[in-house]
Amino acid sequence: MSILVIAEHDNATLNASTLPTVAAAKTLGGDIHVLVAGSGAAAVAEQASKLDGVAKVLHTDDAAYEHALAENMAALVAKVGADYSHILAPATFFGKNFMPRAAALLDKQPLSDVTAIEAEDTFVRPTYAGNAFKTVQLGDTPKMMTIRTTAFDPVATEGGSAAIENTESAGETGLTGFVGRELSKSERPDLATASVVVSGGRALGSGENFEKLIEPLADKLGAAIGASRAAVDAGYVPNDYQVGQTGKIVAPNLYIAIGISGAIQHLAGMKDSKVIVAINKDEDAPIFQVADYGLVADLFDALPELDKALG
């Protein structure tokens, strides 16, 4: 049995989402190979070779992979991965984009968002916004899947010394051209991996209030900032702040939900946080059902107080 893990990266640095994906591969117990497809991404291949538990790094260097376009990535994964027992990628927007396409090229049914591995062919995954967990037995080989990164503890980034092998490109499909990216810039920790997340909802009322009330709190706690869909839709914060069924899945040590009602679609993205705090003026808000500590208060009073209390 050997397992292929597809690395997520930006051609310079290995994305943290790769670490729990390798951890998931380790629970399967076979040789683990990591595919680094990029353009000028030798440093990433180097980083991948040091990951704990990795036996070999396959490095494909081609301009076709610079932006991880799904058509090119899927063609490569289908070509390189066909003889593996399992192919894993992180269940981020990166992995979700190409993995199903690669699976279709190999005539396989993939699994999305796997949260537990019970046997070599038996996996658990959430459905209905996390309201029902399905245990499924997958017949296809290779077994292709994306891994929910919050469900597995990341492997160490040091200790391994895997060989790096160059692997031939599958070429440019020419179907899609990259135009540009508009990435949110922030000095704060990455939302997906931060140990503290402060999230704001519709009740904040404006982008200015996010700046005035949420940002200082996040700075004091060394936290990433998240938001509900309502806050994103209203334009208070960018789309990549959205936590939930269709946004990011987070599981920090501390999640503070401020002025968020706790709709099932929001809970789907943060319910696995270790400690949940909710501040909401409605004592019946559903968010209190998952909160370890609930404070019924007007956020416009509570946040300045909290800021003071934290010193």
Place this chain on the structure above:
Amino acid sequence: MKILVPIKRVIDAYVTVRVKADQTGVETANVKMSMNPFCEIAVEEAVRLKEAGKAGEVVVVSAGPELCKETLRNALAMGADRAIHVLSDDELQPLAIAKLLKAVVDKEEPQIVMLGKQAIDGDHNQTGQMLGGLLGWAQATFASKIDVEADSATVTREIDGGLETLKIKLPAIITADLRLNEPRFTSLPNIMKAKQKPCDTFTPDDLGVSIEQRYKTLKVSDPPARKPGVKVGSVEELVDKLRNEAKVI
């Protein structure tokens, strides 16, 4: 230009879904069903492209039991021109659905297949990408803005770090994210009109597609429960608990 929009009937987004006591699935008896919200956004986008003169015909397709016809009629009431029902009472997994859709695409030859990015029941987020792979077409998933030109489309996508813009060659697959548009409400006259619009029915056999299942569901269980929390009386108490009890700050 023809646009094909595959749609799915699902348990309504605002219903609290309950796992059956025997762990074979979720309760569906007497539960409100609706068009998957992401599919609704896809239908809306296609109809808007038609209204803007960029698309000629909007065809909707749904695979599943007889009741899917209701969902198709909803889409017709939103402004789609014609419906195709792939009738099947079997469990259809995403690969099988993608294969059924490929057969429909081969018949209909649309320039764009517009889908929702995921269905809120299975939460797979796979069908569009798989169809793209089977057809060998360009794909732009998680779209929040679409500009259609004669033989290409410029699509802005929601990704992990922000937004990405791609130019895809047509024919292509596009999957809709939440912020692409706000679907319209259907009016009574349009619902009446929709009843006159054509709906063809095929079976997977008619389309020559095998819908073999690739995974078996062993059980369906409740999510892990959280232990009940407490309400705190003040900001000071909250900070004290976080520092000294939970030890997270």
